[in-house]
Amino acid sequence: MAKFLLLGSGELGKEFAIAAQRLGQKVIAIDRYANAPAMQVAHASDVIDMLDGDALDKIVDKYKPDFIVPEIEAIRTERFYDYEKQGIIVVPSAKAANFAMNRKSIRDFASQELDIKTAKYRYASSLLELEVAAKEVGFPCIVKPLMSSSGKGQSTVKTAKDLSHAWQHAHDASRSKGTEVIIEEFIDFKYEITLLTLTQSSGKTLFCAPIGHRQENGDYRESWQPAEMISGDLDLAQEMAQKITEALGGAGIWGAEFFVTEDDVYFSEISTRPHDTGMVTLANTQNFNQFELHLRAILGLPIPAITLDKMGASAVIISTETSLQPTYKNVEIPAAMPKTDFRIFGKPTAYAGRRMGVVVSYDDLEEGDMAVVRERAFQSAKEIIVTN
Secondary structure (H helix, E strand, O other): OOEEEEEOOOHHHHHHHHHHHHOOOEEEEEEOOOOOHHHHHOOEEEEOOOOOHHHHHHHHHHHOOOEEEEOOOOOOHHHHHHHHHOOOEEOOOHHHHHHHOOHHHHHHHHHHHOOOOEOOEEEEOOHHHHHHHHHHHOOOEEEEEOOOOOOOOOEEEOOHHHHHHHHHHHHHHOOOOOOOEEEEEOOOOOEEEEEEEEEOOOOOOEEOOOEEEEEEOOEEEEEEEOOOOOHHHHHHHHHHHHHHHHHHOOOEEEEEEEEEOOOOEEEEEEEOOOOHHHHHHHHOOEOOOHHHHHHHHHHOOOOOOOOEOEEEEEEEEEOOOOEOOOEEEOOHHHHHOOOEEEEEOOOOOEOOOOEEEEEEEEEEOOOOOHHHHHHHHHHHHHHOEEEO
């Protein structure tokens, strides 16, 4: 039995902990607040500020894990190098976690060192620098914190008068104590995808079928698999994903995001963990869902192939109000739907706009209609009401 220290215990961490439990592994769940979703299914848990390096050191020393699995961005990831020297396996690697969890590091690495195509970008550490950078990038542009999750703090800036609000919004949502933000060129894309990429310690890199997704304010609302792509665009995305994962090193699942335009593919971001949009794999679209793939790769279990068995869609359940003890109405609606299921994340509190669960729907690959599957998931999720 291996011991996993899970740094971040939200809905993604919860599904990973369940996958680990099913294969007889031990999970310790860590987060900045009590009773986080993964804590509810873990062997043990603790609450710390993971941006406090000393607190992080103490928790690692307390539990002495075999594996450290980062699930959020707000971690003092530079400490991971020391943990690797102690013989602890950081997933997928200390280098990967350090680079991928900071937009500055990963963008510079991809664009400047690996020569991977990205949107034009600049950085700013003050509102004045932001104004200069936005002019260089051009309007409209995107302003983001260097460290955040699920699109928090992201703004689409159409004119210079919107920059002050974007600056404040990025700082309010940032998960780091720094002031710097990233300004990106607005890419007029046809669609965007997540390409779940599996690296193995002994075995070739594998790819899940591409996942399409729809966002609101930078936060995922729906995803579907497979997303339709012409073969040349998919080949290019796979080539970029393999190039960056090989350069960063380590085994596990990666969520590589791309913009696809009329005539090109642009790398956007990469995560070193299961991806929000990959919740669609809970519809059993694949032989293994993304959490099972992550775990098996970490353990070094051979994965000869990833097969797409069904088409599927996911839609998130969103709270519209604040609740200290959330309850859920109308769950019988998705329960009664054919080829449909739902997951409640178990977050102890709710607030307007918070993701509280997901509905997944599926159908046969050959005979199903993706538009119908997506609509079934979306309408079912809309029916579930989060209340006191």
